[in-house]
Amino acid sequence: MGHLNPNPVLDPTEDKTMVLNMGPxxxxxxxxxxxxxxxxxxxxxxxxxxxGFLHTGIEKTCEAKFYQQVVPLTDRIDYLCPMVNxxxxxxxxxxxxxxEIPPRAQWMRVMLAELQRISSHLVWLGTHAMDIGAMSVFxxxxxxxxxxxxxxxxxxxxxxxxxxxxxxxxxxxxxxxxFEKVKKFLDIFPEKxxxxxxxxxxxxxxxxxLKGVAQISAEDSxxxxxxxxxxxxxxxxxDIRRDMPYCGYENFKFKVPVxxxxxxxxxxxxxxxxxxxxxxxxxxxxxxxPSGPTKAEAPKVVLPDREKxxxxxxxxxxxxxxxxxxxxxxxxxxxxxIESPRGEMGYYIVSDGxxxxxxxxxxxxxxxxxxxxxxxxxxxxxxxxxxxIGSIDIVLGEIDR
Amino acid sequence: xxxxxxxxxxxxxKDRPILxxxxxxxxxxVQKARFDxxxxxxxxxxxxxxxxxxxxxxxxLIDFLSDLTCADFYPRExxxxxxxxxxxxxxxxxxxxxxxxxxxxxxxxxxxxxxPSANFFEREIFDLFGIRFLGHPxxxxxxxxxxxxxxxxxKDYPVEGYR
Numbered sequence: 001m002g003h004l005n006p007n008p009v010l011d012p013t014e015d016k017t018m019v020l021n022m023g024p025x026x027x028x029x030x031x032x033x034x035x036x037x038x039x040x041x042x043x044x045x046x047x048x049x050x051x052g053f054l055h056t057g058i059e060k061t062c063e064a065k066f067y068q069q070v071v072p073l074t075d076r077i078d079y080l081c082p083m084v085n086x087x088x089x090x091x092x093x094x095x096x097x098x099x100e101i102p103p104r105a106q107w108m109r110v111m112l113a114e115l116q117r118i119s120s121h122l123v124w125l126g127t128h129a130m131d132i133g134a135m136s137v138f139x140x141x142x143x144x145x146x147x148x149x150x151x152x153x154x155x156x157x158x159x160x161x162x163x164x165x166x167x168x169x170x171x172x173x174x175x176x177x178x179f180e181k182v183k184k185f186l187d188i189f190p191e192k193x194x195x196x197x198x199x200x201x202x203x204x205x206x207x208x209x210l211k212g213v214a215q216i217s218a219e220d221s222x223x224x225x226x227x228x229x230x231x232x233x234x235x236x237x238x239d240i241r242r243d244m245p246y247c248g249y250e251n252f253k254f255k256v257p258v259x260x261x262x263x264x265x266x267x268x269x270x271x272x273x274x275x276x277x278x279x280x281x282x283x284x285x286x287x288x289x290p291s292g293p294t295k296a297e298a299p300k301v302v303l304p305d306r307e308k309x310x311x312x313x314x315x316x317x318x319x320x321x322x323x324x325x326x327x328x329x330x331x332x333x334x335x336x337x338i339e340s341p342r343g344e345m346g347y348y349i350v351s352d353g354x355x356x357x358x359x360x361x362x363x364x365x366x367x368x369x370x371x372x373x374x375x376x377x378x379x380x381x382x383x384x385x386x387x388x389i390g391s392i393d394i395v396l397g398e399i400d401r
Numbered sequence: 402x403x404x405x406x407x408x409x410x411x412x413x414x415k416d417r418p419i420l421x422x423x424x425x426x427x428x429x430x431v432q433k434a435r436f437d438x439x440x441x442x443x444x445x446x447x448x449x450x451x452x453x454x455x456x457x458x459x460x461x462l463i464d465f466l467s468d469l470t471c472a473d474f475y476p477r478e479x480x481x482x483x484x485x486x487x488x489x490x491x492x493x494x495x496x497x498x499x500x501x502x503x504x505x506x507x508x509x510x511x512x513x514x515x516x517p518s519a520n521f522f523e524r525e526i527f528d529l530f531g532i533r534f535l536g537h538p539x540x541x542x543x544x545x546x547x548x549x550x551x552x553x554x555x556k557d558y559p560v561e562g563y564r
């Protein structure tokens with residue numbers, strides 16, 4: 001075809017410019033992101049992200065697994081909010097199967113997804129502030145994140161790779177004392193957010209580094225594919241949780257923080273406001289938690305309880321069949337999108353009627369959001385790149401998959 | 402909740418604004434349509450895809466490209482189905498456009514002039530499926546090393562790779 005670009009990745013366009021390589025091992029790139037910067041003095045003329053260092057072929061691996069075996073793989077895509085990935089995948093498969101989920105499982109999912117949003121935003125806040133030079137915020141954020149990790153460990157047995165949401169419901173009913181622990185966290189959390197804000201929101205140095213930096217307009221962000229808090233910071237009032245509700249989000253009352261300026265500072269304000277809103281949603285879910293089963297009534301899809309397996313022949317047979325040969329899913333295709341802490345997380349699953357998915361594609365928000373980075377940074381200083389990377393909150397595991 | 406059967410009759414789906422607009426826009430642009438599991442899929446002719454996207458954008462029916470990906474139906478021929486997941490933020494509605502490509506002629510137009518966000522998505526498809534997008538500003542491998550041989554997400558590429 002002859003249309004492949006034969007040039008090296010980035011060539012200086014003029015005599016006075018030079019190409020600077022940033023990453024892949026750089027503390028402020030939040031993983032293994034390599035950036036090629038063409039600079040004129042300290043001003044960036046062109047920028048090109050180079051990714052793929054973490055590519056593990058998860059999408060190909062999924063095609064060789066049973067539907068239920070894919071759940072642990074989804075944890076590893078976005079390791080800062082594994083349950084949100086679980087949620088998106090299991091909801092897509094449930095849509096393929098036409099499964100109804102009992103209300104208690106839905107409420108638990110909403111509550112945990114919001115706690116995950118809080119812990120993911122805490123990592124973002126801590127690392128973003130540290131990139132700018134405010135070391136202490138990082139320690140405060142990780143203190144609260146530790147509480148949350150203990151909550152996940154309590155409910156799923158794992159701190160990070162939880163795999164707690166399963167196709168048809170939850171892995172287990174939450175243990176005794178779990179809700180008290182969540183309540184205790186939610187009660188103290190607003191004070192903690194005040195604490196972070198005391199450190200940052202009024203801080204002159206922090207404001208000077210963030211305000212007016214890496215601006216992007218609403219039209220540009222829609223064209224380049226920004227989603228989530230980064231899009232809302234540019235003035236586009238769109239949140240999938242509110243506008244196209246899934247998993248029972250229509251039953252919760254919450255505000256969607258929107259800012260107008262589209263700079264790093266607006267993105268900061270949006271996410272900090274989301275910390276408080278997520279706490280509101282989790283609180284409503286906790287207070288209105290319905291009783292009842294946490295698994296759908298679908299013996300061919302959902303693993304039976306341990307007790308039933310020991311007393312009922314059918315349960316044992318179904319358990320054996322699901323584990324050894326999986327369950328078949330009617331042929332078809334779905335695209336299911338949810339609001340992850342970073343933006344629109346979508347799963348596109350094609351089923352050919354067998355027990356293994358024919359194609360699983362993850363639309364990861366960071367992958368699309370990263371494309372906006374050159375537009376944000378070109379024409380600005382090198383120091384602003386660090387602030388801009390922090391502000392779009394990328395996770396490289398999700399970008400490279 | 403049993404699954405409702407898919408609707409494939411164009412007459413029954415005509416009242417959906419996006420499909421209605423594409424049907425009146427150009428003869429032969431829409432090949433077929435399917436409504437399954439509450440999702441509308443429109444199969445668009447390969448030659449018309451870029452202009453169809455531009456049309457939907459200029460009519461204000463669609464304002465966002467959510468996702469762009471591909472599936473390989475090997476050994477069926479034509480084997481590739483490229484899926485465009487479009488979103489209307491205003492009307493809170495999603496639609497999927499699809500283009501079917503054969504294995505020996507896996508070339509199509511890039512939609513980067515309409516939505517610049519398609520840049521990375523199309524590079525990913527080029528990298529992992531080997532589909533070429535004409536008019537793409539920088540069509541090179543994105544996930545795999547430059548000297549990688551083969552296209553891993555094709556069905557005739559083994560999961561363990563070649564050793």
